[in-house]
Amino acid sequence: MVKSQDAFSWKDGNRPVCPIHSQVKLDILRTYIEAYFSTVAANPAIPVVNIHLVDAFAGGGVLKDPISGGPVAGSPFVMLNTVHGAQQTINASRTSTKLDIRARYHFADASRSAVSELTRGIQASEYASKLHSGDIQIDRMKFDNYLPHLLGRIPSNEKTKALFFLDQCGWNIATLDHCNAILRHLPKAEIIWNISVESLATFANENQDFRKGIERFGVDLGDAFTSQASFNHFSDWRKSLIAIFLDKIRKGCDANYVSPFMVQHDGWGYWLLHLSNHPQANNVMKATHWQHQNHSLHEGFAGLKMLEFNRDNFHQTTMFRFDEAAGKSTHEALFVELVPKLHELGGNVTRDDFVRAIANETPADVSRIDSAFAELKEEGHVRIRGPKGEQRRGGPKHGQDRISLPPQPKLFLPMSN
The missing domain is CATH 1.10.10 (Arc Repressor Mutant, subunit A)
Incomplete structure (x- = not known):
């Protein structure tokens, strides 16, 4: 869950502050995992669920609450705790066949200190045996190198269940091309993908560095920059750019279903996109956002034109907060x-x-x-x-x-x- 090397550093045992928007993302991840297992194990006769859970920007495992200063479980421990709790909850309601969730965890981060703290934290936790058995794998690698390494570790199979949490810093470390590589390798995988869309829109320009970033991401924005002069307000052009960017993601994504909802804090918006090839998974994620009223949002319409770009309707569009x-x-x-x-x-x-x-x-x-x-x-x-x-x-x-x-x-x- 690393956002920047300065703000999210685990050097010398430091615990970075977990900002409100990150806590919201963690709550959404937690709620979604709970709902995921309730759905896949709805049939009480199902004895086993095999799944890979991937946190490719895992951080050091524990953060600090900005108000109380107390510990906040980061995404690796959210995954571990929630899967453990889901199995207990499901089995409490079963009278005969008990459920065994056979989860393999794959955690990675580019930071040496983050990986060191995460490893130390898991070794000191109730999950230490999973680290020793290999059910938890921790790697210190940059994402570009980690993804092919990981996909080489998980055999390609159209039936393999996997949940990827790609909570990157910015918007073009984990790209559309990366997501498509995951979905081609594991068609049944689901991806929760964080994109700092406000950062993208704020710093968008026609210089070569930004164009290289867009090209790396895997989309072509066409004449979006040359159209800027036709807008009366820069904010309207930014909304247009975001709408085009989302449209390109949807059209270029190998997932059949894309939920492009946002988490917002202090004026900065983060897309928390959910990619999947199953309509039930799409529905579970939507239901999850409805549970997180006022934190999950989008700027579009309430009906069947959820994020349709309409430049004549910019100032009539109100914030949709799932409330x-x-x-x-x-x-x-x-x-x-x-x-x-x-x-x-x-x-x-x-x-x-x-x-x-x-x-x-x-x-x-x-x-x-x-x-x-x-x-x-x-x-x-x-x-x-x-x-x-x-x-x-x-x-x-x-x-x-x-x-x-x-x-x-x-x-x-x-x-x-």
């Missing part, structure tokens, strides 16, 4: 936009196919989509039937429920542009 107000606006937007989308998709689809079609367009998780469909059904705008044709009360209950337009749809709902 009660955002929940209300999301429901209202979905009520208006779901029927036109259903019409666009042919007027008769399963709930799962509908969710897959809109996953990258909306901050809503499945529960909010189901709630909107329940109200639309109540007012006669859609029909919902089970897999055997049975009528549903309320919204969809199953992924294979079919949602369709009635024979004579009501006409007052606005159609999408």
Whole structure:
């Protein structure tokens, strides 16, 4: 979790201060891991889950709370503690087959002092045996060198479960090309990827060094710089640049699902992108952000145009904070936009196919989509039937429920542009 060599140094046993935005990211990581195992082990007959957990910017393991001065578990210990706790929680509710989470941990950092402190901390913890057995691997390597080394250690397999936490400093150490290399090697991997998008936008310019950085990242921003003169306000151009950058990531990413939500503190925004190839994983991450109200956010729309760039609407866009107000606006937007989308998709689809079609367009998780469909059904705008044709009360209950337009749809709902 190293952010800079000066601010995040573990020399001489020092514990760097853990800023608020880093604590939020750690909370999101913790919540997501808990939800991840609740999902993959939902079937009580599943006895074993094998998984690799990777923290490629691990830091020294323990940080300091800025208010109390007490210890704050860094990302390696968040992973270790949360997996251990998830197994205990799941097994407490099982009466027969107990769950064995067989996790392999891969921690790395470029800093000698960070690796030394992390190793010392784990050796002194309840996880020391995992270090001795090789279930915990710690490497002192720069990310460019570490990733191929790591992927050589984990055999390529389309079924291998892996969670990568890439909490880099800045925006182009862990790049789009790196993420695609991970996903090609391990298609079932999930990546939680931190990008300091405000830093990118603030220091963007046409000089050769920045262009080399963008090229290294793996995207082509086209004429984004030459268009700057056409904007009345620099802040509007920055928003345009960020929108283009995200669009390039989505189009160039090997993941089917990209959740581009932000964590903000003291005016600086950090994307915490979640990349995966499974719609359920995408939904779990969205639900995680809804649990962290006011800290998770995006600057876009509540419905099916989550981060659409619209230069005529810059100053009308309000901050979306996954709070009660955002929940209300999301429901209202979905009520208006779901029927036109259903019409666009042919007027008769399963709930799962509908969710897959809109996953990258909306901050809503499945529960909010189901709630909107329940109200639309109540007012006669859609029909919902089970897999055997049975009528549903309320919204969809199953992924294979079919949602369709009635024979004579009501006409007052606005159609999408």
